Amino acid sequence: MNQTNRPPLLAVKHLGVSFQTDRGQVLAVDDVSFELQSGQVLGIAGESGCGKSVTALSLMRLLPKPVSKIQDGEILLKGQNLLDLPIKTMRKIRGKKIAMIFQEPMTALNPVHTIGRQIAECYSLHFPGMGINQKRTASLQMLVKVGIPDARQVMKKYPHQLSGGMRQRVMIGMALACEPDILIADEPTTALDVTVQAQIMDLIFQFRDTTGMAVILITHDLGLIAENCDRVIIMYAGTVAESAAVTTLFRHPFHPYTKGLLQSIPSLAQTAKAPLPTIPGNVPALYEMPVGCRFVKRCNRALMQCENHRPRLMPVSSSHFAACHLVRDGEKKLN
Numbered sequence: 342m343n344q345t346n347r348p349p350l351l352a353v354k355h356l357g358v359s360f361q362t363d364r365g366q367v368l369a370v371d372d373v374s375f376e377l378q379s380g381q382v383l384g385i386a387g388e389s390g391c392g393k394s395v396t397a398l399s400l401m402r403l404l405p406k407p408v409s410k411i412q413d414g415e416i417l418l419k420g421q422n423l424l425d426l427p428i429k430t431m432r433k434i435r436g437k438k439i440a441m442i443f444q445e446p447m448t449a450l451n452p453v454h455t456i457g458r459q460i461a462e463c464y465s466l467h468f469p470g471m472g473i474n475q476k477r478t479a480s481l482q483m484l485v486k487v488g489i490p491d492a493r494q495v496m497k498k499y500p501h502q503l504s505g506g507m508r509q510r511v512m513i514g515m516a517l518a519c520e521p522d523i524l525i526a527d528e529p530t531t532a533l534d535v536t537v538q539a540q541i542m543d544l545i546f547q548f549r550d551t552t553g554m555a556v557i558l559i560t561h562d563l564g565l566i567a568e569n570c571d572r573v574i575i576m577y578a579g580t581v582a583e584s585a586a587v588t589t590l591f592r593h594p595f596h597p598y599t600k601g602l603l604q605s606i607p608s609l610a611q612t613a614k615a616p617l618p619t620i621p622g623n624v625p626a627l628y629e630m631p632v633g634c635r636f637v638k639r640c641n642r643a644l645m646q647c648e649n650h651r652p653r654l655m656p657v658s659s660s661h662f663a664a665c666h667l668v669r670d671g672e673k674k675l676n
């Protein structure tokens with residue numbers, strides 16, 4: 342699945358994550374593979390529950406214990422498998438090499454510590470030799486960089502004293518403090534109004550431009566992906582349904598699920614009389630996944646083999662992949 346000749350910054354290979362539930366063990370992420378290059382922005386999209394966050398948390402090795410388990414696969418950062426590392430080494434990678442921001446900043450901010458102290462702690466963790474004054478100056482500079490007005494005063498405040506947009510900026514500042522190679526942004530702007538949303542995305546991309554950091558943007562919002570990403574992965578029920586360059590995916594979607602998703606985006610040309618097309622049915626529960634294609638029950642193009650044979654990602658064209666039997670069936674010639 343290599344999209345260029347360069348070795349990838351990150352290569353996720355055949356990742357499988359299971360959860361222990363009341364109904365037994367279920368596979369929430371199954372055979373997920375993708376690559377990320379330095380400076381690249383990769384979007385991960387798909388319906389709620391399709392495994393976007395579980396994939397992201399696996400990269401950080403922050404899955405909830407003891408209910409979850411990484412069953413299979415490799416997560417190679419510059420060729421080193423993160424799954425082989427002792428937890429102490431992994432702590433050094435978090436924040437320094439891979440940082441993550443969330444939809445709700447309060448999950449990352451400590452309510453009882455001032456903003457200044459929390460940013461300074463990021464430096465303490467990864468640059469133990471830094472003096473107090475150096476850390477204070479670096480924290481202040483970071484708040485200015487992420488567009489916090491009156492940063493000196495904000496350093497003394499507590500998270501609850503800031504607006505949602507400001508808290509999000511602070512969390513981004515903390516994530517970017519150590520100039521990570523990869524920033525994972527899990528629904529970073531969903532809770533914000535559109536103006537602030539655009540500012541936050543701009544901020545992330547300014548850093549990408551100046552540091553060459555790669556970004557994994559997890560979102561339901563295909564518009565956000567179309568505007569901001571280089572590549573995109575469409576996930577369905579814990580699997581990768583399709584993966585392509587953004588322009589390819591939006592112009593020539595292959596997988597029937599991706600086509601359905603794109604058709605269900607409202608457009609300005611939509612008239613009130615014509616109802617928005619939707620994908621019939623629901624995502625199957627994890628404990629009753631079909632043995633074949635996980636999309637089979639909702640697919641308007643299902644073939645005989647889709648019921649019993651799981652389709653693997655296959656090339657539709659160079660750097661465009663779909664997990665669909667129609668690829669082998671010659672459909673790509675029609676595309």
Ligand SMILES: Nc1ncnc2c1ncn2[C@@H]1O[C@H](COP(=O)(O)OP(=O)(O)OP(=O)(O)O)[C@@H](O)[C@H]1O
Pocket residue numbers: 360361362369387388389390391392393394395396405408561627
């Ligand atoms: N602690 C857990 N125990 C059992 N199942 C879990 C747990 N955490 C997640 N899951 C299941 O794993 C699957 C993937 O969840 P995940 O949070 O990755 O979805 P998502 O695509 O990020 O959804 P959303 O867009 O709603 O955040 C879901 O079916 C979810 O119910």
